[in-house]
Each structure stands twice: as C-alpha cells, then as structure tokens.
Amino acid sequence: MRDFIDQVETELPDTAVICDMEAGLEHLSIGSLRYIDLLLVVVQPTFKTMMTADRAYGLALELGIPEVQFIANRIKRPSDVDQLEAFARDHGSRIIVTIPDDDWVKVADARNQCLLDVAPDAPTVEAVARLADELEGRFFTAPVGAGL
C-alpha cells in the first residue's frame, strides 16, 4: 500500500503535510508515513535536547530522509545561538530558524489553546512566520499569499 503522504502529493498537490513526530521517529521506522522531504529537529541550548536531536538525526539518515535541519528554540542569549549553530554545523546542517524564549507559550499551554489565538504578536509567532516564508520559498514555486 502506498504511503498516505505519498498519495497526498498525487491527489492534493498544493497541500502541505506537517507531521508532529516523536524523537524516536516511530512512524517513519514502521514505514507508514515515510515520504517526508525535510525533518526539522527542534533543539534548545540544553544537553538533553541536543542529545535527543543527535539521535533523531542519525535515525533520519538511516531511514533515508533526504534532509535534516534544526530549529533553535527558547533562545535567551547570543551564546545559545552560537552553541546551536555549532551543533548544526557538526551535523553538516544548519539552523533554519531561531525562536526566542517566550512566556506566551506557557500562557497558551495553560489555556490549552493555540498560541496564535492567545497572543498573535508573540515572538514565537513572528519567528514561525519567518519559518513559513522559508518553507514556502523552498517547496512551492508559486507561494500562496506570502503576505509581503
């Protein structure tokens, strides 16, 4: 049976598919959601998240995912960025977007609502808008309403 994501490409070509995956990439290992083009691994300037990211990177390579890049999250100071950029370089890759430490995330979590609805001007929202620009530019040659 063809993978669901692969079939979406054929039948619904303008649709973006985004998967919230576990670090162990279980669904990719099983093969049920195999055809992702880009894996974005989120890291914070902490040892534990970097270790997990390193493992996810290795797994992604084994599974044949074409590309892995990193999202730097909860950045508080320039040295955080330096540390994570070095980490990305060590993996032959880059940081695709840097997201600052953002108290609004906790507020949205506490209300169990989308951050966009709770705080549309939150730093995370602004950073993710830049990520969306980057991804639209890369994947779709005719970006839909890329608001500039």
Place this chain on the structure above:
Amino acid sequence: MMPMRVGISGKGGVGKTTITAVLARTLGRRGRPVIAIDCDSDPNLAANVGLGEEMAGMLRPFLDQSGEVRFVPRNLSPSTLLSQYGYHGPDNVTLMLAARAEKAGSG
C-alpha cells in the same frame, strides 16, 4: 513544484507541538491547505492547533497499531481518508491523528 512534506521532531517538551501547530495555522491562513498529522503517542496537537477541547477528545487514529492504515479496503484515497478521519480546524488546517494514545486518562 515540490510538495511540502515536513516532519518536526525533538525531545518531549522541546516545543515541537507548539511550533507544528503555529506553523500549520500560519501556512493555512495564507491560503495553503494544510494536513497536520499528530504522530506522538501522547497526542496534543489538536488543542494546540485550536480545535477545541470537545473535538480534541473525539479524535480517532487513522493508523492501526502496526502503522498501517486501519481498515479494509486499504487503497482508500487521501480525500476519503481525510473526510473520514480528518478533523477540520481553523485556518485551512485539517488534523489527523496517527497514533493511538497509549497512556490511560490522556486527553
């Protein structure tokens, strides 16, 4: 034209669900149809996308335990799967749940 098929991963608590949700909604409100798939065994994406707690509690996974699409006939089209298992959220985002929640009392 390349389709956008992106996975977001990382250690639990690192922020991937928040980022996935905001990214899905952001692309969606620019006019891009988005399918957001929650592959986490402790799924939280529905609420983060803004689906509302009642709907979030009703989600059914479209994959079975072995990871296969969960019913016969297996060759259902994506549109059919989406209409049966997709949950419509705000801003052009359709949410699908891949994994069965494994923890008792989650959600």
